[in-house]
Amino acid sequence: MRLLKAFLAQILGLIIALVADPLLPDISYDNVDFFILQSSAAILISLVLRQPRWWILIHCLFLPSVFFLLSFQVSAYWYLLVLCILGLVFWGTIKGDVPLFLSSTHVTNAVIELVYRESAVSFAELGAGIGTITVPLAKQYPHLIINAWERAPLPWLINIWRNRLNKNSHCFCSSLWDCDFDQYDVIFTFLSPVLMPEIGVILRNNMRPGSLLISAAFPVPGWEPELIKQLNNITRTQLYCYRITD
Ligand SMILES: C[S@@+](CC[C@H](N)C(=O)[O-])C[C@H]1O[C@@H](n2cnc3c(N)ncnc32)[C@H](O)[C@@H]1O
Structure with missing residues (x-):
């Protein structure tokens, strides 16, 4: 439409x-x-x-x-090629999905630290892109169970390829709403302010008590963060950390 x-x-x-x-x-x-x-x-x-x-x-x-x-x-085939590549990268954007943009190393390092602090056994990423978070995380913690969801085909393929040696990291080519939210100690997301109210409602009802939601850059409206981690990257990203309660 x-x-x-x-x-x-x-x-x-x-x-x-x-x-x-x-x-x-x-x-x-x-x-x-x-x-x-x-x-x-x-x-x-x-x-x-x-x-x-x-x-x-x-x-x-x-x-x-x-x-x-x-x-x-220029030959029309080049435009077709560019269109196909853009389509594969920004697959769901036309339907309203958040487009691909990547977290910085600062965000990855902060997530690694938070996962350590939580002594997490399982971790999920909603909208995983090319594995900016999951690849270093899987290397750092080979025993951590990491599941990620990414709907756009090309980032998903790159994610799979980059994680090929990390047996503990799996990326599913499907919607993030397919995630079993109650299976994880920590869930990470970097999406958009538009999605946060819906994410908030679903996760409030489905994440297990005691688990941690980390949202990069975008707070969940109406939720009280346990911690807001200010990072020193160029965009001055804030990580909003929410403890799920009963
Ligand atoms: C802002 S990027 C973040 C990428 C990665 N998490 C990072 O931090 O570098 C958002 C990603 O979520 C994916 N995405 C958006 N909506 C999605 C949905 N409904 N299901 C699965 N993936 C989705 C996009 O394709 C994109 O790769």
Whole structure:
């Protein structure tokens, strides 16, 4: 539905620009007035269709980018290849999943330390990406049971490959909602503020008492953290640590 709305805004914007452009005085070179007309129309339609505001930037840049890239006369197969790779990496993003962006080494080290403090036996990661957390964790603690969930195919494959020597680490190519949340001493997640309320409700009901939830960067609304760990990385990430109670 999201893609359909975006597509509709672009196509209708194009039709409006094609109809209106010949009626207006030619005031600029290199199709600039045409681009402005098309993107303004696309933005208006996007707003009417109630697309999130960040689509405005995409509607502004889409047509000029198409023209700019066409000027290089690159074979269409390259665009198809790039599209396929992006599709494999950002698989669920179009349906609203959080896209891939990676935790820093600071976050990984802090998680390793927290797992040690907890004397954890089992660990889960929801949305595991390419194994930024699980690969070093599995190496550090070969007896820790590590299960991870990652829905996007390419990051999942990379995760599996990077963990191939770590017998204690498994990554499932499926939704994080398939996790048996009550099986773990520590659960780590780095997702988005949009998902946190839902995560909060599900984990509150399903994680076992005494276990620890670590959320990188995004707090769970309404939960009282046992600890907020401030890291010294560039983005000044905070790790929100929540103890699950009865
Ligand atoms: C912000 S990245 C974090 C990656 C990794 N945890 C890290 O810290 O480097 C979020 C990851 O969650 C995955 N993801 C988003 N929604 C998901 C879902 N519903 N089920 C499984 N994975 C999901 C994305 O594909 C992406 O790789």
